[in-house]
Amino acid sequence: MSEDPSGRRDARVQQFTAVCGLLLTLLTLYEGPLLRMPWWGQALVILGIVVLGIAIVAVTTSAGAGPGIWTKIKAVAGRAVEVARWALGLLRLGIAGIAAAVVVLLAIMFVPPLWSVITSGGACGEPIDLRVVTDAENVGPLGAAARRYMADRSGGGCRTVTVDVTADAPAEQAEAGFAHGWTSPGTGLSPDDCSSRPPRATLLGAQPDVWIPASSIIARGVRDYVEGLRTCSGKASPVLVRAHLDVQGSVASSPLVLGVFPRSDQPSLVSGKQGLKSLLDAFYQDDLVRSLARPSPDASTSGLLATPLLYQVMPGSGGDPAKVEEALAQTEAPAGDAVSMLCELQKGAAAPPDRMAVIVPESVLARYDHGDAPGCPSGRPPQQWRLSAYYANDLPVLDFPFVHVRWPGQDDGRRDEAVADFRKWLQRDALTRDGLRTPSGRLTADDHAVGGLRNGDHSVPDLVPPRPLAGGANCAGPMEELFHCFQNARPPLPLSVMLDVSGSMANPSGPQSEPRLGFAQEMALRIMGGIRPSAPTSLFQFSRPPRSKPDYRMANGGLVAASGGESDRLDVETAVQKATTTGWDLALTSAIAQAAPHLPLGKQTLVLVTDGQAASTNSGAGGQAAALARQIKKDYPELTLLIALTPQSDCRAEPVASIAAAFGPDTCKSADTVDEITSLVAAQIYRSAG
């Protein structure tokens, strides 16, 4: 440095300016891209700025060096060394302050958690709750994997995470749910009014932090749909907020297979046949298989994904989707997902349906045969109920993508880390022990359930990689195209539902002792969902005010909502969900007679949903039913009447028995579950539409 006092003053000014400039530069730059760098990157940047500062000061204060570039460089280098020494000296002066800052920061980071451990008396800290939602057919394997994960993440016996695995809603409901706080559509919260507050809203379950649907087609379809909507922000409405979906790669895979019962099993027949068409043709031609059951696309992604190919190859359908749906409906297999379909088929039946084959995921079939399917009778099924798997090279492969879901107002660092950790754990092929293949389709040695399908002449391929969806154009594409294709194959005929809302419908019944009306509402929604969205639908509700006369006349025949097409179908569904019990029994024949003038003309179905009422409130039912049937057949010759009963009600009890006798033997349907009764009603609707 210069010995001249004014020079020393200048140098100090320059140093002061350099320090201030450095600090300002750091503070200004400390945002944006710098913030996204890892800690070592940020440290390098800061060091770089310091070096740059030294260089600038060195260059500007080395003026006056001798001529020649080399002289100038030597002067700048010398000055840089002087400035660096000065900076180091400054650092040494302030070392106590730097050390104090580090100690303070470490105290902020580590003292509170240490204190918590010291004062806990050896008790565990609180685990974080992770809410995982997955395809209904995958709940068993993922639940088993989640239990292993929780055990794996228990240090010293203390669990750090609790994982709750539940089944997801059908894709259309899930789309609406992710867009609006995971609320069920039609429960009255208006998505257009973020401050709307009806008396009740139902969630589709716990809001997921992780969503693992069966296929990336569904994941991408839902994500794109949700991102395209105008929705409520977390600040405007924590209840109706939109989720952010981050699709992060597959965690497992499982191909769909054709499953046959022992009576139809003949591997030599189909040896060398690769496509589903050739497999089915061989089985049908030899009369080994006469019907095919597929999980309901309303409840199962595997059922939905199998549909485009089935529309092309189903024997006897001539490639007509409507004929294929009719044929599938006639099997009357319970209308649920693959697991519940297989379990319900077994219940109460001595033997499997004659020559029925099923299309289900390999993992479901393997677990079912192994006795691990939740909901099925415990233990391995009897030999005659076990299925053998046949592989077609064009049946879809489920690829189970992992979707990280963030709900504004509920996402924080701890939850984010927990989700990331769970994903990393799953992506180490954790699900192969539970009947699933690796994401690339490889069968591993620890997959005993699928490995167990190899027996006798049955081979199981070691590799079934994910492949594009097979099927016709405009059908085997993105999610919306799939839905559109399937829905357009459904019956287009008008459907009217009459809901009994008398006091007895408040009483409990059903598999979970819910009010009969609750069961009836779910049944009505599933039945409505079974026809084309553009088909006209109507909802009637019937009862009479307490202590009124039995010949009470309902306003408008009891009609509460009607839709002419797809755009207002939601209004009818919302009206179903809002139904409440209001009065005494109105005789079933009177209710039908009052509704009739409000029905459209032409081919249609009228479904009466009731607990069957009592003979005492339906006196003279025999004669009235006969007269009503004559009138209906005259005025509405193409109308099909169906009576769908709530559980514990009997088609042989009056007054239902008289109505069934007057309208035909297939008029009354009863079952213990919504899946079963939906399939019975759907089969009948298809028959009447044909």
Added chain:
Amino acid sequence: MGARRRRVVASVVAFAVTLVLLQGIRWSLSYHPLFHGCGEHRGLTIAADVDVSPDFRRRALVEDWNQHHPRDPATLIEVARSTDTTRSQLASTLESGSCAYDVLLVDVAWLPEYAHRGFLAPVKGDWMEDRSDFLRPTLDTGKWKGTQYAVPWFTDAGLLYVRKGTKAPESFDALLKAGYATQLADYEGLTANALEVIWNASQKVVLSGDHVDKVDEGTAQVVLNGLDHLVGGGSALAASRDSMEDGSLKAFASGQPLMRNWPYAFRTLTADPRIRNGFDVRPLPYPGIAVLGGWDLAVSARSKHQAEAGLLVKTLTGREAQGTLFACGGFTPTRNSTLRDTDKCKDPKFRDDELPSPERFKEFANTLRTALFQAQPRPITPYYAQFSETFRGCVEDVLDAGNHVPGARRPDAATLAKVLTAALKGKHSSC
């Protein structure tokens, strides 16, 4: 400037600069949520499981509130049918600081956990109508470490259902020998049933209340001896190993003469055309100690409308609401006056034959009073979920060993004591 002073100034400046820089790096590395804060919602929200009560009575109460309080309308948000899933939703939401829910319907078993984690606001005096009218045991279910965090809404205790024409067992031992339909599947029902068997077989109330923070070998031996009675019980008990509430109801409706179930089954069986009035309800036979269950209403500590939420809680747990829930909805009330002044459901839409007769209903209320008087709580601990899961695992081991399931091993008292003590501290292990 002297050297010392220069050093001090430099240290202070360096301290400030370093702290700011390091905190900046730390902040930049931390997670940044989609938005900070809580948001805002108009009106009140109540988070609960799905209402499956007869005629959805809980929903009707909320609609009544809305009619009388148009400025503070309430929305009942029904999460799921499963109580485990509902618990998972509430815990996740509250833990993340969300203010989406104002009032919470809390299973009494979860309350200590929620209170311990700071999720609940202490109950203020004007949030309860006539505190002295509540049944003492039910009021205690809403307390944690002496502070009232919730108001009891409806309660539960195990009852014995006996088909007409069957002689009711006079002692619990006789009941075990005869066998009965109950809930022994691997869920909370197994915990409740196993505790009832242990208490009644040994006549000692162990693993109960808030003084349970460890289990000694003596207590563990009492537990094992009690469970041995369950192993040696009648065949209906073995058949109940896969049953939850509805499975045992189905067995009873199909002819099983004896059943242990919760009070809700009274209304369900009365409505079942296969049963109607063809059964009686009694407290559990001597010594008659039942597990005390139930659900309380609490105000979320995160709620921005705590005063209004407290008023809603007061209304929902008030005399009039409880009377309606009991008479029409099949819920067991938590108020003395409601159990005493039994009256049939006044809703005109029910015909007389669709509801229990007034005499039968009064008899049922008396039975409930007796059962609730004798009922005892499960362990009151913020680690109840871990305790219950571990306890059930051990119970299953005892039952499997007693039924000679290959590979099953009956734990000894020392192991059981160690495992349950660890579970009461939140640690997971197995017998």
